[in-house]
Amino acid sequence: MTTPSYTRRDFQTDQEVRWCPGCGDYTVLASVQGFLAELGRPREEFVFISGIGCSSRFPYYVNTFGMHSIHGRAPAIASGIAATRPDLSVWVVTGDGDALSIGGNHLIHALRRNVNIKVLLFNNQIYGLTKGQYSPTSEVGKSTKSSPFGSIDYPFNPVSLALGAEASFVARTLDMDRNHTQSILKAAYEHDGSAFIEIYQNCNVFNDKAFIQLTGKEERVHNRVDLEHGKPVVFDGGAKAVVMRGGEATIVDSSSVDPKAIVVHDETRQDPSTAFALSRLSHGPYGPTPLGVFRNVERAVYDHEVQVQVEAAKAKLGEGDLNALVRSHGTWTVEASSANGG
């Protein structure tokens, strides 16, 4: 079969995109469509499953198989597809409320099982579709319609949560940075198993400039910590570095430490402790915040294991035989003659 030649347009649908003008979702959509076109994989082999929320309209705008489902359940629905159809590339589009609040259970269990699904979590730290309530990633003190005196909820750090669930691929990117987003999408696609990508996504209506520390021209120079496999973790033009002290990742002036003490990022490290420590450098995009792949390790993939068990059972017991099945508890026969005799 020849590799299809696609452009981004081939992954657009005839549906009018209905996000607010200026929404970060537009940029992510363009990044994903462009990335899919470049893969050259037949369009019909992709499935996009979403839950409920602004970002969950995403499947309507991507010309593949897709389902806009119900609040929080996309990882479960996607698991049912991936577990039975390893020939497909299954993607979940979700938001901070969808994935971390109402659907938190499905997310952690999909990651735990290592089902071959790619989760794009659009984190805008607010409920947008319901017009502005605090979300499970909103900062403490956030004043919203449902928290006029400030939110008293302690927020999740989504990357920490995914690492805690032992996700085999965990990354963070930024809506505005298409190149970075596409490089992360590619790495997630190539990874065998669950991939979790937190995408910082600006909601210009209800939570504008939430990520200004990472997107502002001035601010990002000081705060964007790019994780690159095999390279020392340094930022701010090399002025700052990350070292491990007492088990914690700590930011220091590069000049104050032996260069050998600077953490060299190893995304393939099986033990998630160092990746977790890096995820604790920030609890939200309010200061120096790592972006990139935190973890990318191999472990048994659920869909493969399902297949292996089926094949093993067939090899051991032979292809299922219905006649044998219904007789497997023992049988007895009533002869026609005894019926007549009765």
Add this chain to the structure above:
Amino acid sequence: MADENATTDPSSTPTEVADKLVVRFAGDSGDGMQLAGNRFTDASALFGNDLATLPSFPAEIRAPAGTLPGVSSFQVQIADFDILTAGDAPDCLVAMNPAALQKNLEDLRQGGTLVINTDTFDERNLAKAGYKANPLEDDSLSGYRVIKVPMDDLTKEAVKGSGVSGRNTLRSKNFFALGLMAWLFHRPTDPTIEWVEKKFAKLPEVAAANTAAFRAGYNFGITTEATKNTFEVKPAVLRPGTYTNVNGNTALAWGLIAASKKSGLPLFYGGYPITPASDVLHELSRHKNFGVRTFQAEDEIAGIGTTIGAAFAGNLAVTGSSGPGIALKSEGISLAFMLELPMIVLNVQRGGPSTGLPTKPEQSDLLFSLYGRHGESPLPILAIPTPSEAFEMAIEAARIAIKYMTPVIVLSDNYVANGSEPWLLPDIEAIPEFKVEFAQQPNGPDGTFMPYMRNVDTFARPWAVPGTPGLEHRVGGLEKDAVSGNVSYEPGNHQLMTDTRAWKVANIANDVPDIEVFGDNDASVLVLGWGSTYGSIRAACNRMQQKGTKIASAHLRHLNPLPNNLGEVLNSFDKLLIPEMNTGQLLKVIRAEYLIDAVGLNQVSGEPFKVTDIEDKIAEMAR
């Protein structure tokens, strides 16, 4: 007659031949009564009796030993004719301790046989059971034929040399009791011994102990001539053919596997452990060589979620649970309805609401099945009348789901799920296939695909699975345009789609068999039932006919849509009686649909109807 079968009567004790007998094993939940009952049942099935069983066990795994809440029991009726229920009152009760006696004695018929393990009747156990005096020492059991057996001591003695020691020796006492019952009721011994050897092949000392205890119980009967006579129930005159003994959960699982074969679709089951539905998950997970994929989800919601995903992906997708779990799945079922994807939702009903009576049967989720979703969302509903019919009901559910592209609810209950009966095995090859043809080609103008363009006969939409070139499309919970499937908020479109979805399901009535009337067409009373009340209703009607009362009965397997001829049938009788294990749910439906002033007979005791209760009600109405 004893010489007809060498294995049935090795003793000189006289034999009383009965046409039917009801036996109940009762003991502590740790005493292995379910196992003993099942072995007795299987031996009876292989002997050729017709039978029906009623297991009853506490919700607690091991309630405190010796207490009333800890009592577990297993009732079986064996007969030499075609019977329909596990019987109202036992003819023989095995009581392994005082609590078992206390809890079950009132059910034993006067003059019935009582087998008692006397070793457990000490002060402590008597107190736990609420006895102020030892019933073995006063005349409170004088109305029964009592066989007193020191089973603990005899079991300990019997298993010496087996390799089992200490407290474990007493674990074989259920086999002692079973052996004694095998003697008392002329059960063949070989099937039980073969079963033990196979079951405990990896634990030879346990196998040896159980076999020794079983033989000791049997021999105890012979040598002590424990009772003035033994009992025999001759093989039943059943329709010729090959039979197996099966319970409802197993037959349902097998039916789903058969439906997978007949439809050509791989079977997917997404479920979460819940009593009494878990056994369906257990059974299916054993049969991966049929291509079955079972998914033990993180919760009930993920059970329906993965099932929706599997349906979208082109599987025969099934989720199952019981009341509380179905409640959690409700939102997902509504999505499945909206998406118009085929799948089966199994509800093995138990006593509710909330955790209710997790191990007891009830039929209280009928209205929940009809109306327990948000929005206008009618679904086809089937109900299983007997354990063995679960097999064909599973196939019927799959057929409807696929043909009409809709979720189908299948109602079972704990009586059908755990009760067992002989099943005349069907000719597997003769079961019609219903091979699925997924959409392959665009169906719209200019090579477009219209996921909601419907089949003109069934109104089913095409099933286009991922991986099919040119059929890329999006579905979702938002209202869709009637043809293109694109999101539509048009007022007229929502009206049209709501009507269309309802019409699609209502139209299935043209594809379900007419309801049949049994009994006398000129009777004044028709008894209408659904689900597991089948046996009790039919048995009651049979007895009424034998007494000379004209009576008719009919049983619903399709509860939505109802059979086309139902109204006509109901209106052709003066009076309509509807027995249900709820407070009158089908009754409401029938009154609403047909404006018939039906009478309910309703019971929510966690127990199936006694045949006599239905008889009494019929007698009252037929007067």
